[in-house]
Amino acid sequence: MQEGHRKSGFLILKACWRSLGGQFEGPAAWLSRRSYSSWVPSWCAYTLSMAAAQPTSRQGVQKVLHVRFHPEGLPQLVCSSNEAPNELLLFNLRSGRAIQLSGHNCQIQAVDFAVRGASIVSCGSKFLKVWDCTTGSCLYTLGSIGDDRALVGHTEKINAMTVNSWQSCLVATSSGRGDGKLLLWNALRGELAADLNSTHRVGDQLHPSLQVMEFCNENLLACGSDCEHGGPAVVQLWDIDSPQSCSSFPANDSYITSLRADSACNTIITGSGDGVVGLFDIRTCSAINYLSVGSGHEVTSVSFSSCGTYFNAASTSNNTMVWDTRLMPTNRRQIHLASSQNRDAHFLRPLHCLSHGKQMPTAEHAGQLPGHVDEGDQGVNDARWLHREPVLVSVSGDGSIAMWDVTLGMPCIRHLVSHARCVNTVAVAPSDEYLCSGGDDQKVVLYHNKRGMGHQKWRLSHPLPGME
Structure with a gap:
């Protein structure tokens, strides 16, 4: 019994030394942690029939910009690129085969599943x-000129798109300067549901x-928003059932990236x-705190962990900062916010600085030079949390993908290099058993946890069948 107690005590101490949350988990949870060494790249495919590792010019370099798993766990994956051909592909992960969703013939700005996974919106x-997820056929093209010749939709390039997870038939889009519209679409019916800011657009007045x-x-x-006329970027809060009650407040001194x-x-x-x-309080539309990833760098993505305990900010410095909400003041009584001219003195130390290494250099013709990236591709380009545990997956301009358990004192638990060039995007399957990444090498890579429950054996074909 004494020996058993000593062993149990050793495990608890070991967990506490290496894990910030170990004292709350105990030895049973520590022993049940999965082996992250079992995560391996298992399949890959190219968006072109032949990978162009050394393109002949900067123009014509196809890049995979987005990958998304089916939200209900079905064996489907959609990926998008910056130019034709094959700018939008839908993979059947059981057969590995892909079908081309043809019609855009241009860069895909955003793509996601909608209508509870029955459709894809791009x-x-x-x-x-x-698009129909079963046949790949285009159901609707929204934003075209109607029979009455009245323009329904945007007059400028769409900047952003998001799907309502609760009412998944609803999709919001926004456009750039010269248009200023914020539109709500019904993807199930194929119609414009609301012009949210129509009453806020006055004449030729410019809007953020x-x-x-x-x-x-x-x-x-x-x-x-971005910054307009030297003023701060703003956050707008819209009640889609009552658009006239929009709330707006100044947020950042520079344009908002995420x-x-x-x-x-x-x-x-x-x-x-x-x-x-x-960080801003939604209820009061007021600032809680301002943090920094380092001057001279741009924030590329932000997100909260699924448990809500942690949040992260990735940046062009090739680092990702992680903060613990339990150590963060959450109201104005706990911290006196400095004025916008003196915020630096109030930046709080992050829990972790997760580094992919040195920032990649750029070159005038980056597509031709190994070890260089296009300007804007430096740093951590995307980061996603697993759904069931506080593990962050980040991808970098240096072609690497890393997994970080932020409850550990030494959080890096897996580091993989599966791309020859910059990695732009990463997705996590709802089961947490698969990951997928896409990059500047026209490559889509599927990663599998061999010790997990992924008995479906999802796969990708290489090269893409029917696209030679």
């Missing part, structure tokens, strides 16, 4: 398209260009072009 140029957006709950849409809300719909986090991360 935007490119001024148009939003809705909305760059990012997210549904915080069933009815609340949050949007982040925006997320926590699961409780209490807090919004924003990232900006000057490296500042802002």
Whole structure:
């Protein structure tokens, strides 16, 4: 018994030394942690019939920009690229085969599943398209000129798109300067549901260009803008059932690059072009705190962990900062906010600085030079949390993908290099058993946890059948 107690005590101490949350988990939880060494790249495919590792010119370099798993766990994956051909592909992960969703013939600005996974929505140029997930046929092209010759939709390129997770037939889009529209579409019916800011657009008056957006709950849409006329970037909160009651407040001194809300719909986090991360109280539309990823760097993505305990901000510095909400002041009584001219003194130390290494250099013709990236591709380009545990997956311009358990003192638990060039995007399957990444090498890579429950044996074909 004494020996057993000593062993148990040793395990508890070991967990406490290496894990910030170990004292709450105990030895049983420590022993049940999965082996992350079992995560391996298992299949890959190219968006072109032949990988172009050394393109002949900067023009014509196809890049995979987005990958998304089916939200209900079905064996489907959609990926999009910056140019034709094969700018939008739908994979059947059981057979590995892909079908081309043809019609955009341009860069896909955003893509996602909608209507509870029955459809795919994508935007490119001024148009939003809705696709059938079974046949791959285009159901609707939204934003075109109607029979009455009245323009329904955007007059400029669509900047951002988001799907309402609660009412998944609803999709919001925004456009840039010269248009200024914030539109709500019904992807099930193929029609415009609402012009949310129609009453706020007055004559030729310029309005902030909305760059990012997210549904915080069933009815609340949050949007982040760029800076207009030297003023700050703003966050707009729209009640889609009552658009006239829009709330707006100044958020960042530079344009907003990313925006997320926590699961409780209490807090919004924003990232900006000057490296500042802002936290805001949704209920009072006031600032909680300002943090920094480092001056001279741009925030590329922000998000909360599924448990709500942690939040992260990735940046062009090739690092991702992680903060613990349990150590973070959450109201104005706990911290005196400095004025916008003196925020630096109030930046709080992050829990972790997760580094992919040195920032990649750029070159005038980056597509031709190994070890260089296009300007804007430096750093951590995307980061996603697993759904069931506080593990963050980040991808970098250096071609690497890393997994980080933020409860550990030494959080890096897996580091993989599966791309020859910059990695732009990563997705996590709902089961947490598969990951997928896409990059500048026209490559889509599927990763599998061999010790997990992924008995379906999902796969990708290489090269793409029927596209030689």
